[in-house]
Amino acid sequence: xxxxxxxxxGPDGPRERGIQEYFAMMIRGKWIIGVTFLAVLIATILFTKxxxxxxxxxxxxxxxxxxxxxxxxxxxxxxxxxxxxxxxxLEILNSRALMDSAGAALLRMxxxxxxxxxxxxxxxxxxxxxxxxxxxxxPLVSGRIAGSVEFxxxxxxxxxxxxxxxxxxxxxxxLANTFAEAYRDRNIYMSRAKSRSFREFLEAQAREKRKALxxxxxxxxxxxxxxxxxxxxxxxxxxxxxxxxxxxxxxxxDINLKEMQNTLASYHAQLPQQxxxxxRVVGEANDTYIRQMQEQLSRLEVQRDMAVVQNPSSAGxxxxxxxxxxxxQQIASVRLKLQTRTDDYLRTLTPSQGAGADAAxxxxxxxxxxxxxEISVSALAAKKKALSEAISDxxxxxDRIPSKSVALARLQRARLSNEKLYLMVEEKYNEANIxxxxxxxxxxxxxxxxxxxxxxxxxxxxxxxxxxxxGLGLGVAIAFAKEFLDVRVQSPEDLKRYGFPSxxxxxxxxxEIERLGGPKIAARDKAVDAxxxxxxxxxxxxxxxxxxxxxxxxxxKIGRPIRSVxxxxxSPGEGKSTTASNLGIAxxxxxxxxxxxxxxxxxxxxxxxxxITGGAGLSELLSGKERVRNVIRETKVENLHFVSSGEIxxxxxxxxxxxxxRDFIDSMTKEYDLVLFDSxxxxxxxxxxxxxxxxxxxILVAAAGKVRLQDLQQASEVLEGVGGKVAGxxxxxxxxxxxxxxxxxxxxxxxRLGYGTSYYRSKSPGDGAGTEAGAKGKSPTAVA
Numbered sequence: 100x101x102x103x104x105x106x107x108x109g110p111d112g113p114r115e116r117g118i119q120e121y122f123a124m125m126i127r128g129k130w131i132i133g134v135t136f137l138a139v140l141i142a143t144i145l146f147t148k149x150x151x152x153x154x155x156x157x158x159x160x161x162x163x164x165x166x167x168x169x170x171x172x173x174x175x176x177x178x179x180x181x182x183x184x185x186x187x188x189l190e191i192l193n194s195r196a197l198m199d200s201a202g203a204a205l206l207r208m209x210x211x212x213x214x215x216x217x218x219x220x221x222x223x224x225x226x227x228x229x230x231x232x233x234x235x236x237x238p239l240v241s242g243r244i245a246g247s248v249e250f251x252x253x254x255x256x257x258x259x260x261x262x263x264x265x266x267x268x269x270x271x272x273x274l275a276n277t278f279a280e281a282y283r284d285r286n287i288y289m290s291r292a293k294s295r296s297f298r299e300f301l302e303a304q305a306r307e308k309r310k311a312l313x314x315x316x317x318x319x320x321x322x323x324x325x326x327x328x329x330x331x332x333x334x335x336x337x338x339x340x341x342x343x344x345x346x347x348x349x350x351x352x353d354i355n356l357k358e359m360q361n362t363l364a365s366y367h368a369q370l371p372q373q374x375x376x377x378x379r380v381v382g383e384a385n386d387t388y389i390r391q392m393q394e395q396l397s398r399l400e401v402q403r404d405m406a407v408v409q410n411p412s413s414a415g416x417x418x419x420x421x422x423x424x425x426x427x428q429q430i431a432s433v434r435l436k437l438q439t440r441t442d443d444y445l446r447t448l449t450p451s452q453g454a455g456a457d458a459a460x461x462x463x464x465x466x467x468x469x470x471x472x473e474i475s476v477s478a479l480a481a482k483k484k485a486l487s488e489a490i491s492d493x494x495x496x497x498d499r500i501p502s503k504s505v506a507l508a509r510l511q512r513a514r515l516s517n518e519k520l521y522l523m524v525e526e527k528y529n530e531a532n533i534x535x536x537x538x539x540x541x542x543x544x545x546x547x548x549x550x551x552x553x554x555x556x557x558x559x560x561x562x563x564x565x566x567x568x569x570g571l572g573l574g575v576a577i578a579f580a581k582e583f584l585d586v587r588v589q590s591p592e593d594l595k596r597y598g599f600p601s602x603x604x605x606x607x608x609x610x611e612i613e614r615l616g617g618p619k620i621a622a623r624d625k626a627v628d629a630x631x632x633x634x635x636x637x638x639x640x641x642x643x644x645x646x647x648x649x650x651x652x653x654x655x656k657i658g659r660p661i662r663s664v665x666x667x668x669x670s671p672g673e674g675k676s677t678t679a680s681n682l683g684i685a686x687x688x689x690x691x692x693x694x695x696x697x698x699x700x701x702x703x704x705x706x707x708x709x710x711i712t713g714g715a716g717l718s719e720l721l722s723g724k725e726r727v728r729n730v731i732r733e734t735k736v737e738n739l740h741f742v743s744s745g746e747i748x749x750x751x752x753x754x755x756x757x758x759x760x761r762d763f764i765d766s767m768t769k770e771y772d773l774v775l776f777d778s779x780x781x782x783x784x785x786x787x788x789x790x791x792x793x794x795x796x797x798i799l800v801a802a803a804g805k806v807r808l809q810d811l812q813q814a815s816e817v818l819e820g821v822g823g824k825v826a827g828x829x830x831x832x833x834x835x836x837x838x839x840x841x842x843x844x845x846x847x848x849x850x851r852l853g854y855g856t857s858y859y860r861s862k863s864p865g866d867g868a869g870t871e872a873g874a875k876g877k878s879p880t881a882v883a
Contacts, residue, residue, distance in 0.1 A: 158278075159546040162259070204280070221235075298535050354524065603647045667800070688736070695734075705744075751779075788817050796826030
């Protein structure tokens with residue numbers, strides 16, 4: 100026999116609920132579901148009606164991959180390496196600086212409609228501001244913008260949508276467009292950062308060189324007027340021209356060198372934070388062979404330039420061309436060697452990595468750009484050094500000019516040098532200015548926001564749909580929670596789920612008696628208590644349920660035929676005495692000889708139900724005061740005999756556990772077909788546990804909707820713990836409508852609760868036929 104623990108839980112816990120049980124749970128909780136649904140739906144409707152309408156306007160910007168985008172070194176690197184350009188742009192869009200720019204633009208506009216003087220709500224001051232300003236301060240406007248705009252990248256594209264929301268449709272469109280313009284203007288400004296820095300540098304150089312040129316021209320003019328010297332000899336003029344050319348070339352190289360150094364500094368500043376040692380590695384990188392070749396190349400270029408400068412006339416042109424050609428060949432050879440060595444050097448410093456491809460490629464590109472710039476800086480420095488050396492040679496020759504012409508020569512040399520350098524700087528400045536203005540960034544507004552015609556929220560139909568779903572879901576969840584938290588046994592399915600054998604559910608007897616006119620019959624016929632429905636109302640549905648219980652008990656699998664049965668319950672007031680009486684009558688109506696024993700020596704009630712009072716009973720029999728023949732009494736039901744409890748002894752448990760009790764049971768099971776014992780509640784006293792060891796089976800009566808599962812489990816454990824056999828559980832006072840939520844009669848192996856009423860409709864329970872038939876001992880089955 101399985102223990103109760105295995106019966107209640109099984110190897111995998113309680114049996115899972117079926118779909119029908121879940122449906123029944125929802126039907127039982129229909130009022131909870133309905134009230135919750137209506138509450139949520141009403142709240143949703145009120146929320147939808149009371150929420151002010153909100154309008155959304157959307158502008159679209161494109162991140163183009165044009166020249167403007169390629170102007171920024173790191174942007175170009177990231178497009179080839181780390182795939183995070185869109186994410187970077189989203190961070191820029193959410194930056195406080197951009198919010199401030201858009202806020203400043205809105206404060207400059209102020210009005211939605213200039214003609215009507217309608218202010219934008221975004222720029223209105225806070226009503227809590229004690230200073231009562233005309234417009235809101237910029238930080239407040241920026242904060243409002245931050246809460247009113249959203250950004251979303253379009254999947255598989257370089258497009259970002261800028262969506263603005265407002266309770267005013269015109270303000271929503273104006274905010275989206277203003278923010279898009281501020282974003283584009285910022286991008287243009289940042290894209291021009293490098294070219295703007297170079298242009299400003301050249302602009303300063305041009306002012307400086309122009310001032311120097313004007314000073315030298317004035318000095319030359321004054322000297323010529325004061326000294327009366329107006330010209331130099333041809334040799335001096337040629338030397339001055341050569342020196343001016345070399346000095347202009349040196350100064351131009353110096354300007355290019357400063358530009359390249361600024362570029363290198365910006366590259367170092369843009370290195371990723373996670374590679375702080377890259378700059379150090381690159382700065383320490385040095386190759387003596389490359390440096391020597393750069394110096395050699397610079398000397399050859401200066402030598403070629405000097406050869407051209409020293410022979411400006413057509414005389415000796417053929418010889419000059421041969422000499423320049425020879426120098427150009429040497430320059431090409433040195434450049435080829437320098438390029439090869441530089442490429443090899445870069446590969447050694449920026450090896451290809453197999454893992455972390457994106458990050459490795461990005462760092463490789465950064466290093467390569469920096470190294471290339473370092474090499475260019477070295478080349479320019481070498482060229483400047485070579486030019487300075489050539490100028491030094493010419494200055495030594497310059498000192499040999501006659502002393503009276505030296506001052507004029509120096510002034511002529513300074514004027515020519517400054518003039519050439521100023522013209523070169525001015526040309527570069529104009530080029531840089533054009534380059535800066537032509538850089539329009541990489542942000543393009545491809546679609547401006549239009550004024551929305553209808554609000555985007557609240558969405559009435561969507562809110563109602565969500566309210567319906569949420570209301571139903573919440574109602575069902577509350578109903579299920581109530582069911583799962585309820586530890587009371589409500590239906591036969593609850594018993595089955597925890598492994599308890601259910602004999603037959605019994606309906607509410609009091610309601611059935613009231614429906615069938617029981618009080619009138621009870622007032623007319625005092626033979627038995629009206630609760631003995633199998634006798635008083637043999638054609639009722641509850642009487643049929645007891646007959647079904649009789650059948651189920653006969654086929655209960657407890658190991659042997661049932662001749663003695665104990666009827667008890669976990670707690671008082673669950674209907675065990677009524678069940679025992681009606682079950683005994685049901686067996687007697689089939690012709691079996693039944694002995695009903697009131698073994699409740701605490702609070703006996705069977706005698707009252709059968710209207711049998713006084714006389715000796717079970718306690719007198721077991722104490723030896725009376726013989727069996729003297730305590731057995733006949734009842735109004737044929738084949739049903741009764742033994743009352745007798746006087747209540749001081750020690751009921753000892754009396755019931757005596758050998759006399761065991762002998763009494765053995766002798767009665769030989770004389771009667773069935774012996775039924777009504778006993779005290781299991782959890783209240785030990786009496787039923789003692790008797791359960793002497794009988795063939797025990798029936799536990801549980802009040803539906805009242806008995807707790809743990810009480811039923813504990814009662815079963817008590818009985819089985821002493822060796823008793825639980826034949827089944829009777830769910831008493833079962834209300835199908837309450838348990839299943841519907842008004843229907845339920846049939847099945849647990850009992851046909853509506854069978855008796857419908858089948859025996861020809862007999863009126865109010866005419867007393869049922870009582871008469873029961874008194875005469877005729878079975879309702881036989882009558883049918």
